[in-house]
Each structure stands twice: as structure tokens, then as C-alpha cells.
Amino acid sequence: MSSKALDYENLNENVKKCQYAVRGELYLRASELQKEGKKIIFTNVGNPHALGQKPLTFPRQVIALCQAPFLLDDPNVGLIFPADAIARAKQFLGMTSGGLGAYSDSRGIPGVRKEVAEFIERRDGYPSDPELIFLTDGASKGVMQILNSIIRGPSDGILVPVPQYPLYSASIQLLGGSLVPYYLEETANWGLDINDLRQSVAKARYTGITVRAMVIINPGNPTGQCLSVANLKQIIQFCHQENLVLLGDEVYQQNIYQDERPFISARKVLLDMGLPLSKEVQLVSFHTVSKGYWGECGQRGGYFEMTNIPPKAVEEIYKVASISLSPNVPGQIFMGLMVNPPKPGDISYDQYARESKGILESLRRRAHMMTDGFNSCRNVVCNFTEGAMYSFPQIRLPPRAIETANKLGKAADVFYCLRLLEATGISTVPGSGFGQKEGVFHLRTTILPAEEDMPAIMESFKKFNDEFMEKYEDHKGYSRM
Amino acid sequence: MSSKALDYENLNENVKKCQYAVRGELYLRASELQKEGKKIIFTNVGNPHALGQKPLTFPRQVIALCQAPFLLDDPNVGLIFPADAIARAKQFLGMTSGGLGAYSDSRGIPGVRKEVAEFIERRDGYPSDPELIFLTDGASKGVMQILNSIIRGPSDGILVPVPQYPLYSASIQLLGGSLVPYYLEETANWGLDINDLRQSVAKARYTGITVRAMVIINPGNPTGQCLSVANLKQIIQFCHQENLVLLGDEVYQQNIYQDERPFISARKVLLDMGLPLSKEVQLVSFHTVSKGYWGECGQRGGYFEMTNIPPKAVEEIYKVASISLSPNVPGQIFMGLMVNPPKPGDISYDQYARESKGILESLRRRAHMMTDGFNSCRNVVCNFTEGAMYSFPQIRLPPRAIETANKLGKAADVFYCLRLLEATGISTVPGSGFGQKEGVFHLRTTILPAEEDMPAIMESFKKFNDEFMEKYEDHKGYSRM
Missing domain, CATH: 3.90.1150.10 (Aspartate Aminotransferase, domain 1)
Known part of the structure; x- marks a missing residue:
């Protein structure tokens, strides 16, 4: 046989x-x-709900109502759902054509992408364009899609921190590219040494590899460090000099456990650096509903935002996204809720703030x-x-x-x-x-x-x-x- | 620059x-x-809810309860949810560890895969093994994953019907393989001519292509035809002779609009054919919650079932699935509900049957x-x-x-x-x-x-x-x- x-x-x-x-x-x-x-105590994967973390109440109320829109007409709905959850569910359903059962645009629901853009603007102090934000089935899918656009063959190299989250090594292998490691320094609290980075690129070039992109994971996985502004500036300078796309894995941006080094996005640092870098360095930033204090891993909601990627390339990325039609719509709603949660004064605010x-x-x-x-x-x-x-x-x-x-x-x-x-x-x-x-x-x-x-x-x-x-x-x- | x-x-x-x-x-x-x-009347994509189709009530009730498990303890829950939806939600939550917010196993929740296996057994009359069923974010993602396992380079060919659903052409291009077309005959009600198939393979071979798999779409997209048992037998014989994996896109199996040619799965025909074929022909079959009368496209739930794929290959497919951690969990619950809907005698049965x-x-x-x-x-x-x-x-x-x-x-x-x-x-x-x-x-x-x-x-x-x-x-x- x-x-x-x-x-x-x-x-x-x-x-x-x-x-x-x-x-x-x-x-x-x-x-x-x-x-x-x-x-078994499964500590192998960042999966908070599997270890007993309870979901935040408000987003789950909103998504339950979006899933069962007929409840909105039920005279008893007010007995078990607060008015602001009902209002928010109606708002989300109004953003879709066909509710949660319809494919959305392949980049995600426009109204949710707008909420993401507004979140980014509040966070960074610079406007963000919803047309350059694509919603995804979790951050991993976004990373794989961007790597797929970049990697043409085994001589294309991607700089990846070591230790790294193995999504990167696995995706690069699957796509037939080359991983170019740069080492984080354990004795310097997993800091990044720019000279080591230069050496990594030089070594790769010597073996015929064109380094095309650099991954940073901030806060670090598995290493847990927060990058300083000074470090981020060096990285961006380096990407500019070496003509690398910077891939900013920022899925842990809400998970900060000290006050000396708050999270600062690569995008903010880049735009703060001004011209010419702010218009020249290509950056793709990733985020998710799986981490933070939400931990909604099973919902598979994520986004990536593109900075300085020309429209013709964005179109190609859109085309590839469209092959699998659309990211799951409930996950998109979770993303909308995460970036635009209840505000002080809202009925559900106190509970939301207390739980978070x-x-x-x-x-x-x-x-x-x-x-x-x-x-x-x-x-x-x-x-x-x-x-x-x-x-x-x-x-x-x-x-x-x-x-x-x-x-x-x-x-x-x-x-x-x-x-x-x-x-x-x-x-x-x-x-x-x-x-x-x-x-x-x-x-x-x-x-x-x-x-x-x-x-x-x-x-x-x-x-x-x-x-x-x-x-x-x-x-x-x-x-x- | x-x-x-x-x-x-x-x-x-x-x-x-x-x-x-x-x-x-x-x-x-x-x-x-x-x-x-x-x-605009969007008839470009099979997206029923976007054109006004209402979701079936029972599955939406169950998923709403799964998303908001705290409702299960609310004394008023019985006012707006029927008892069988409450029971089913509890059953699904019992199958997960951590509810809908936790990543599941990368192949999907074992309990749901068991329900799928039971559905397949009822449909085909042959037992099905849950370990060979992988849940996916819609059928498209499953197709892409299997093609990724098969395609090694441009000299690997995949037989695809023409006209075809462009998921196949797009995925084969993206993965760097070669599409080998076989033509459906419009004047014969989009039937498949086995001689044309032979010619297509011969022609491809002549240009140095190794044909490795054959796609059938049954019922057909965009052509709408249902394959006869005789046609399916010929196809399976052909795959056996030519050593091809058969990829059975059967996402429209519930959408049948005539009585002469009911849907029959490729798997049933294969197993009916007996030894040696039933143990030798490799088959992967795809299904989804997006089609049928459910039309739950936005939920992105699907599965594939593997027949005659050896354990070592299944392991590799599992490994690749694990890179993106897990398909979205709500979509998995929808799949469980679709393959195991309310039964006669259940409180919600009449409404479910009437709506369907x-x-x-x-x-x-x-x-x-x-x-x-x-x-x-x-x-x-x-x-x-x-x-x-x-x-x-x-x-x-x-x-x-x-x-x-x-x-x-x-x-x-x-x-x-x-x-x-x-x-x-x-x-x-x-x-x-x-x-x-x-x-x-x-x-x-x-x-x-x-x-x-x-x-x-x-x-x-x-x-x-x-x-x-x-x-x-x-x-x-x-x-x-």
C-alpha cells in the first residue's frame, strides 16, 4: 500500500x-x-477563567442580550439586566447588520473599530484611524496574518526576543521564514541590549538572511518585564536604521504590577519621536480581550493597528482577511466593551470598577x-x-x-x-x-x-x-x- | 527613502x-x-441574518445563559428562559473548565466533540471517533488548516471543481500550491464527469504536478447541485486509484430543496463501499453552523472529521491547531446545539421545529x-x-x-x-x-x-x-x- x-x-x-x-x-x-x-494545576497557559477567575459581570450581560435580542422586548428583562447593559446591547446590535449571526466586514464591525480608535487616542494622545484597525479572532491570528504578509521564504528573518512566546517561533516555522533571536538579559531584569540586537542582525546577514521585522513583547512573555521609554526609543531608532517593521505585542498592557514603569505603547513613543521617524517607521500593534483583567480567552477577540503601512499593502491584508470572511462577532463586541467600558456615573460602573x-x-x-x-x-x-x-x-x-x-x-x-x-x-x-x-x-x-x-x-x-x-x-x- | x-x-x-x-x-x-x-441588497455572500433571517430562539437562549452564568442563580431566570434551555446551559458549562471565557483544548471541548460524533453516527449509521473531530472557527479555517498540512510547494496540486467556491483557489494560492481544475458540466445539471477528472489529473501530471487531494463541494457552491450516490462512488474509486485525499465540503448538508437527491455524506458512501476502500481512502469532511437553517455565520463555529488519517498525522494537525490556542468557545457551543437540538417532548421542541x-x-x-x-x-x-x-x-x-x-x-x-x-x-x-x-x-x-x-x-x-x-x-x- x-x-x-x-x-x-x-x-x-x-x-x-x-x-x-x-x-x-x-x-x-x-x-x-x-x-x-x-x-492538575494548569499553569502552562495564561487562561485565567480556567483557574477560577470569574468573568466581569457587565460585558457578559451585554453579550447575553446581544445573543438573545428577543429578550430586549421581554417585559421582564429589567428584572435581571441593568438598564445600561440593555442600552449598550441595543447600541452594539445597531452597529451590525443582522446581529451576532451575520458575518461582519472582514476587518470587523466599523462601529467597534471606531471605539478601538478612540481608546487608542485616549491612551496615546494621538488620533488613530479606524480604517487601519482590523479586528481578529484573538491576537495570535493577527500576528500570524501579519507574519504571513511579511515572510516570503527562508531568507526572510524576523527578530524575536529570547526567551520568547512560542507563537512567534511556531508561526515563523509554519510560514517557512527564519527566526533571528536576540537575547534578553536576565541579570538586567530581562532588559534589551541594543548592541546585542545589532550583533544578531549582523550575524543573520552574514548567513544570507534579510531581517525584515522585529518583534517586541511588552510587557514581556514569559519574562514579565516592562520596557522603559528609553529602551523603546532605542528599538524604534534601530528599526528605522535597519528598515524593519516593528511588531508590538502589547497584549498585557493592562497587566502591570509595579508603579515605576507603567505601560507605554510603542506607538506613543514612535509618535513622540516626531519626524521623520513618526512617518517612516512601520509598526503593527496587537491587543486582545484574553488578557488584562478580563481574561476572556475563550471568546477569541483581538485587534491589530497599523501605523505607516501604505494603503496598497493595507488592501492586501484586507483581502487575505476576507478569505475567512470575518472574525467571530461576539469576540468583536467584547473588544468594543473592553476599550469602552462603563464610565463613572453609569449604573454598572461601581460593580465594574470593583470587580476589575x-x-x-x-x-x-x-x-x-x-x-x-x-x-x-x-x-x-x-x-x-x-x-x-x-x-x-x-x-x-x-x-x-x-x-x-x-x-x-x-x-x-x-x-x-x-x-x-x-x-x-x-x-x-x-x-x-x-x-x-x-x-x-x-x-x-x-x-x-x-x-x-x-x-x-x-x-x-x-x-x-x-x-x-x-x-x-x-x-x-x-x-x- | x-x-x-x-x-x-x-x-x-x-x-x-x-x-x-x-x-x-x-x-x-x-x-x-x-x-x-x-x-444595497447584499447577495454576494451566504449571510442569512444580514438579510433579515431571525436566529433560532433555543440556541440563542442557551448561549445567552452560558455567557451570563450568574443568571442561573437569579430567582427570576425562569421568567424569561425555558427550563430546557437552562438545563442545556448548565450541561455545556459542565463540559468546560472555566466557562466560555477559558481557552478550550485546541481541538475543541471534548463533550461537544462527542456530541458531533454521535450526530455523525446517527446520520451515517457508522460510529465516529471524537478524537478525530476537531472544532474550528468556521469551516473555512478548517479547510485552510488541512490544505496547509497537505501543500508542500508549487508542485503539489489540489483538484478543485470549476466553478468553485473561491476559498479553495485563494487558500491554495496563499499556501503556494497549484490548483488543478476539473469542470462541472452545466448542461448535465452541474454533474461531474469522471473522464474529465482523469484528463485534469493527466494534464497536471504532464506539467510536473503531483495531485494530492480532491475537493468536492456537496451540495455545490456556487452551482447548487446535489451529488448522487453513483457519482460519489466514482469519486471515491478515483481517489483510491489516484491516491488522493478527499476533502468533502459538506457545509450545505441541511440545505436541500428537492426530494430526488437527498444529501448523502462522502463518509457514508465510503464506509458503505467496504474493504479495502473503507480503510484506505483518506477523507476529511467539513461542516459549519453558518449554513443550514441556522445561518449563524457571525459565530464562527465549524468542525472537520478525519477518516483514515493515521494518528501521527492527526498529532501534527493538533499541534498546529494549538498554536492559536483554541477555536472560539461560544461557536463550539453552537455546534453542540446544532448537532444535538431539542427533541420531541422537550419544552422548546415545538418552537424549534416550527422555526426550523x-x-x-x-x-x-x-x-x-x-x-x-x-x-x-x-x-x-x-x-x-x-x-x-x-x-x-x-x-x-x-x-x-x-x-x-x-x-x-x-x-x-x-x-x-x-x-x-x-x-x-x-x-x-x-x-x-x-x-x-x-x-x-x-x-x-x-x-x-x-x-x-x-x-x-x-x-x-x-x-x-x-x-x-x-x-x-x-x-x-x-x-x-
Whole structure:
């Protein structure tokens, strides 16, 4: 029997090559253990509701009414829905032709794109054009679409931070391009060294790669740092000099857990820099309803905004978006709600503000609990999570642990994380899934387990880790490097 | 100033090459006219709710409750929601971990995939494995993912019917593969001639193309025909002989407007054929909540089911799905509801059955009204819409109309459709967007305008068409070919 088109050996090589560790070996093993009845704490993916975070009430009321517009005529609707949710639902339905069951324009509902533009203007102090904002099924889909427009073949390179969120490595592999890594410096709180960036580009060029775009993730995933204005300026200067499109993954812009470095968008910094850069540097910025304090991952709502992309290219991006007709409409409504939430004086404002604040403050406390917890463990050091949703501790594995892993044919961090999973049910992602310097090991967890569970989780982690270290350390006295 | 990565001239050539006529020149012009205040009848895309079709009540009640789970604890909930909708919402929420705000497994919620498998088993009489069913953001996303797995480069060919739904041509172009056309025979009610298929494959091979898969659209889009069992058997035999994956686009399986040829799935025919074919022919079948009598396009819910695809390949497809984390969860719930709707005896059954029947019977009447309307027009001939949602009349354009179009640099059918749009507001898609034989012209409309509007629309069409023909016909006496 001859082999067939959908047999493994005949698949598109780019499909086979790409790796996505967030749902890789560790996740699959965790799912198996869960099926066998083991209690698993899924901290592998930033999925707040799966770990018990409750949805914000107001947006869910509005979307429920949009889904069931016949309720708007029900005389009892006021008994279970507040008047401002009813008004907002009517407003959204008025923006669509056909409600949530109709495809929208492939770029998204014009009225929602206008709300996004107004949000961006309030945030940055510069007007934004709704025609340059495309709504998407979550930010990932937007990133993939833009990379697809840029990447022409294996000699097109995309600068990606290491450690990075593996959406980038996976998408670049899938699209047949080349990932050009630049390293974030762990000892400088995961800061970006512009000289390292230059070296990365030079090295890539030497091997025949044309670097065409640069990805920044701010706040960082998995590294949690917030970029300073000075750093962002350097990056934009660099993109200008090197003629790179800047791709600003800013999906964690609402998740900030310190006050020294608030979130500042790449777009604001670019426009503040003035001419000629403000008119010349191409920038695409990404956002989502999945993160922030909303955490509405399952709804798949996102957008990208284009700056300095010429109309003819925007048209091509529109054309490609139109092949899959439209992003899901409920997700678009969520985006409209996120960028234009209840205001002081609205009936639902107090509840909305209380719920949002509750989640955000708890995330901030959890960021501290987790970092402190990791730093209390033997051979573990961890930068503070300034923003985003992750902790990325370095695990200093004893040589005997590394040897044992090698014998089992596993990367040392994978070995460690699998042992952690089996011992405690904590499902993390090994640092190798994000990239790390040779011989240095990490893991990524989210900071999302329920606050009340956090002490027990960190204790369980510490117990496992310290016993693991005890077991594998050279008893003649292995010390921190 | 040097040109930049996201300037038109530097974009990925496959992005620039691909065409998607359903939202192409005609749609863009129609959108412009709408902005200027003209009333447009959008029949360019199968988008029933945009043309006034009301959503079915029960699924919208269930999804509203799933979106607002706090309503389930509200003492007044029973005043506006029936008990079976409440029970079903609780059941769905029990299938998720974290409700609609959490990413699901990248293949979709296991409980919903089980409901899909049970639906397929009831439909076909053969068990179906939920592990081989992946939920998607609409069928288009599933098609693109499978084509991405198959296509390795320009010498990989995909057999596509002509006329075809341009999702296929666009996706194949975007993925850098080759479309190998096979022609449906208009005079044989858009039937498929297996000899023509053989010729298409032979011709492609001669030019160095390896044909790897064959697409069928059943019921047909834009052509509306239902494939007979005999035809499906020939196709499956052919795929077996030629070692092709069969891609069965069956999104219109509920849209049948005659009784002689009910829908029969490719999977049922394959499994009925027995060994060795039933174990050897690779098949991927696609379905959606956007069509049928649901028409829930904006929700973006779909699935694909794989038959005879080995586990290692399924794993790769899973891995790629996981890069964008999960299909939107509300769309998954809609799919669960569509494949497992209220049953006789349930509180909501009567209303559900009445609404469904009302839509389906009206579609059947509209299919007749439209075909009859077209056939009453000068130089227009149209096969009956046996299924799906489209009418695809042939427009026999007089030579002077073709000359005029040529002078304007337009394809003749584009010219005709633009004139139709300007004169009547009816937004159609020229046949050239789907492919047609050289020198033959068509347009596609949906049969979706509201039934009460249909007579006026067809009258307006007839008036435009007959005047157009009058104007461009050779007055010495141009006759039907």
C-alpha cells in the first residue's frame, strides 16, 4: 500500500518542524494524568477563567442580550439586566447588520473599530484611524496574518526576543521564514541590549538572511518585564536604521504590577519621536480581550493597528482577511466593551470598577507571592513579574540532574518539569520552549492560580524542588553558581 | 527613502496573487455605494441574518445563559428562559473548565466533540471517533488548516471543481500550491464527469504536478447541485486509484430543496463501499453552523472529521491547531446545539421545529422563485438550486457588451454585474470569481433575500437585464446560442 497525502511522512515539512511548547509534551502528559484522575494545576497557559477567575459581570450581560435580542422586548428583562447593559446591547446590535449571526466586514464591525480608535487616542494622545484597525479572532491570528504578509521564504528573518512566546517561533516555522533571536538579559531584569540586537542582525546577514521585522513583547512573555521609554526609543531608532517593521505585542498592557514603569505603547513613543521617524517607521500593534483583567480567552477577540503601512499593502491584508470572511462577532463586541467600558456615573460602573480592581490587585499580590516563593527555593532565582501573567524562574540544575535527563533523552528542564508535574500536579512549561541561553534552565508558570491556593502551591513547589535538589546535588557541597 | 517590509512591492507574492471574489471588486463598490446612501441588497455572500433571517430562539437562549452564568442563580431566570434551555446551559458549562471565557483544548471541548460524533453516527449509521473531530472557527479555517498540512510547494496540486467556491483557489494560492481544475458540466445539471477528472489529473501530471487531494463541494457552491450516490462512488474509486485525499465540503448538508437527491455524506458512501476502500481512502469532511437553517455565520463555529488519517498525522494537525490556542468557545457551543437540538417532548421542541421548518421551507420556495425568475429573463438560463444557498445563472452576453467591457478593461461578467449593482443595488459576484469555461458568463447570487422582497428583486433584475440585452444586442437579430 503506497503512502498517502495525509500520512506523516508526506506532510508539509514546515508543519512538522514547528513546535509549540505551551501545549507540548508537558501539557499532553498533564492531560493524561488528569484523565487518570490526578488533580492538575494548569499553569502552562495564561487562561485565567480556567483557574477560577470569574468573568466581569457587565460585558457578559451585554453579550447575553446581544445573543438573545428577543429578550430586549421581554417585559421582564429589567428584572435581571441593568438598564445600561440593555442600552449598550441595543447600541452594539445597531452597529451590525443582522446581529451576532451575520458575518461582519472582514476587518470587523466599523462601529467597534471606531471605539478601538478612540481608546487608542485616549491612551496615546494621538488620533488613530479606524480604517487601519482590523479586528481578529484573538491576537495570535493577527500576528500570524501579519507574519504571513511579511515572510516570503527562508531568507526572510524576523527578530524575536529570547526567551520568547512560542507563537512567534511556531508561526515563523509554519510560514517557512527564519527566526533571528536576540537575547534578553536576565541579570538586567530581562532588559534589551541594543548592541546585542545589532550583533544578531549582523550575524543573520552574514548567513544570507534579510531581517525584515522585529518583534517586541511588552510587557514581556514569559519574562514579565516592562520596557522603559528609553529602551523603546532605542528599538524604534534601530528599526528605522535597519528598515524593519516593528511588531508590538502589547497584549498585557493592562497587566502591570509595579508603579515605576507603567505601560507605554510603542506607538506613543514612535509618535513622540516626531519626524521623520513618526512617518517612516512601520509598526503593527496587537491587543486582545484574553488578557488584562478580563481574561476572556475563550471568546477569541483581538485587534491589530497599523501605523505607516501604505494603503496598497493595507488592501492586501484586507483581502487575505476576507478569505475567512470575518472574525467571530461576539469576540468583536467584547473588544468594543473592553476599550469602552462603563464610565463613572453609569449604573454598572461601581460593580465594574470593583470587580476589575479586585482582579488586578489580586494579580499584583500573586505576582509577589510567586516571585518570593521561587526565590525562597534552593537553586532557584527569579526576577519580579513587573507585568504580564508569568513567572520565569531560573532553575540551577545540579550536573547530576542534567546527566540523568540526558540519559533519559530529555532536555534537563523538561525532565525537571515532568518530575514536578508527577509529584505535585503543577503543569508548567520548560524554559527550552521559549528559548534560553545554553546551559541555563528555566520554567514558566502563570501567576493565575487562585490567590487562596497560592501558598499551598508554592509550598508544594518548594518541597518538590528542595527534595529534587537534595537528591541530585553533589553531597560534597554543590553551591549556587 | 528605501522601500519597507510592509510596502506593497515587498509583500509575500502568494499574498498578492490570491483572489477572493466574494468580497472583491463588486463587494467593495457595493460598500462604497452603501456609504453614499444607496440601498444595497447584499447577495454576494451566504449571510442569512444580514438579510433579515431571525436566529433560532433555543440556541440563542442557551448561549445567552452560558455567557451570563450568574443568571442561573437569579430567582427570576425562569421568567424569561425555558427550563430546557437552562438545563442545556448548565450541561455545556459542565463540559468546560472555566466557562466560555477559558481557552478550550485546541481541538475543541471534548463533550461537544462527542456530541458531533454521535450526530455523525446517527446520520451515517457508522460510529465516529471524537478524537478525530476537531472544532474550528468556521469551516473555512478548517479547510485552510488541512490544505496547509497537505501543500508542500508549487508542485503539489489540489483538484478543485470549476466553478468553485473561491476559498479553495485563494487558500491554495496563499499556501503556494497549484490548483488543478476539473469542470462541472452545466448542461448535465452541474454533474461531474469522471473522464474529465482523469484528463485534469493527466494534464497536471504532464506539467510536473503531483495531485494530492480532491475537493468536492456537496451540495455545490456556487452551482447548487446535489451529488448522487453513483457519482460519489466514482469519486471515491478515483481517489483510491489516484491516491488522493478527499476533502468533502459538506457545509450545505441541511440545505436541500428537492426530494430526488437527498444529501448523502462522502463518509457514508465510503464506509458503505467496504474493504479495502473503507480503510484506505483518506477523507476529511467539513461542516459549519453558518449554513443550514441556522445561518449563524457571525459565530464562527465549524468542525472537520478525519477518516483514515493515521494518528501521527492527526498529532501534527493538533499541534498546529494549538498554536492559536483554541477555536472560539461560544461557536463550539453552537455546534453542540446544532448537532444535538431539542427533541420531541422537550419544552422548546415545538418552537424549534416550527422555526426550523419555516426557514427551510421558505428557502425552498425562494430557490424556485429565483430560478424561475432568472429563466424568464432574456439571454439568461439557470439550473435549479437543488441545494446550498446560491443561484448561478448563465448570462449570454451579446458580443457588443463583451466588446464594451473589453474597452473598459473589465471582464464581461464583471462589467455586467457592476451595471446591475449601479442600476438596482443588487450586489452579486461575477462568475469569473468562481471559474467558468472560456467565453461563458455567469453570476452568483444567494437565494437569501427575504421571501417577501423576492418578487420585487427578481422584477428589478429582469428589468435591468432585459434593458441591458436590448441595448447591447445586435438589432439585426441576436438570438440565443
